[in-house]
Amino acid sequence: MKYENRQPEEGINVSKGSPVKAFLQLVISTALLLAVSVFFLYLSGAWLAKKIPFRYEEAIMEKIDVDFGSQETDQDIREYLNELSARIAVHLPNPDEVSYTVHYEPEDVFNAYATIGGNIVFYKGLIKQLPNENALAMVMAHEMAHVSHRDPVAGLGGGVASAVALSTVFGSSGSQYASTFINGAGGLTAVQFTRKMENNADDAAILAVSKLYGHTVGADSLFRHIDEKREQSSKPDWLARFSSTHPLDSDRVENIKAKTLELELPTTGETTPLPGLW
């Protein structure tokens, strides 16, 4: 008997086709799958979280004892801010249980935010930039509207639901950098919701400010101010719109203007000066 090894043709055990093309097809499919999953998970997580009674939010915040700045100093500023929030609250659509606590952080940070338990934090860096009380009331009404719409707890619920589910499905399928891609794709879907929340909060805020002062003068001055001061971004507008958690400042000014026209809110009147406590 004759034994021999013949040289077989190449490519029998290896499939043909471009690996780069296959890779790109997979990336697109994975991104679509992520977007659809996060869309439904975020929606259901947020919907469920809004069912949690507001008193539970307060109880959780009490338990974890978050430090929102010193309670000893700047007593007069905190009193003023809480008094302003009380004046605004009567003009916001307030669900029964919701209450607001405004905190003041004497740091040079340009920010204000609302978190669970009705806690709203204002930084000195932001207040210093405001030209009048109307602008401050607009920002405060915006943050209070987030609380009244239950946005902080909805964001938390939606975020946790999508993060847990995504890490269960995709957690073991890649290394650290692949997770970055997955989280990025999921995050981009999630910010589409937060921008909607921001727009709804702006709508509620402009109405409340108009009711409080009898007009909307000065309400949009913060966003005008930021938009003018902002350095030219390297991102094109369409990309910034898609990837940002907040609407563009220029879009917010336009939205406020459109809402003012739609509801025929008064656009003339005197602005109220700030008390000059800072």
Place this chain on the structure above:
Amino acid sequence: MSNVLVFLALLLCGWFFGRRAEKRHYKSIIERELEFNALPAIASRIPPADAAYDQQLVAGSTVVSSDYFKSITAAMINIFGGEVKPFEALIDRARRESILRMKAEAKAVGADMVFNIKMETSQIAAGRTGAIEVLAYGTALIPRNTVKFSNTNAAMSV
């Protein structure tokens, strides 16, 4: 942003170096296969009865690791299912390389052919590097009175 750049850089490196290594390796495999076809490796368990042979175990082992590009592509295929094509060439190379190494060992001990060849794979550092070992082994048939000593295996002298 820096994470995204590192991710893209690793992908590009994986694709470029992986592709280059694959091309070079296949070229070398085909050249050596043509050379070693004169020393057949046969799966049959029954050796030829027409001559007297001494027998000796010979083995060839290769450890291969995936590159970043292949690993990420395979991870995405893992979600949807289907053929894991990026690994096919990797396994094909490892299998053929192992047979070539086994034949090289057989040649070194003066064998005419290798019978009863078998192959085994085992995963190494599972989940971390994605490396596997492919082991080919068989019985080298050495024409009687020509037993030599290989580098790795001591053959019995008759």
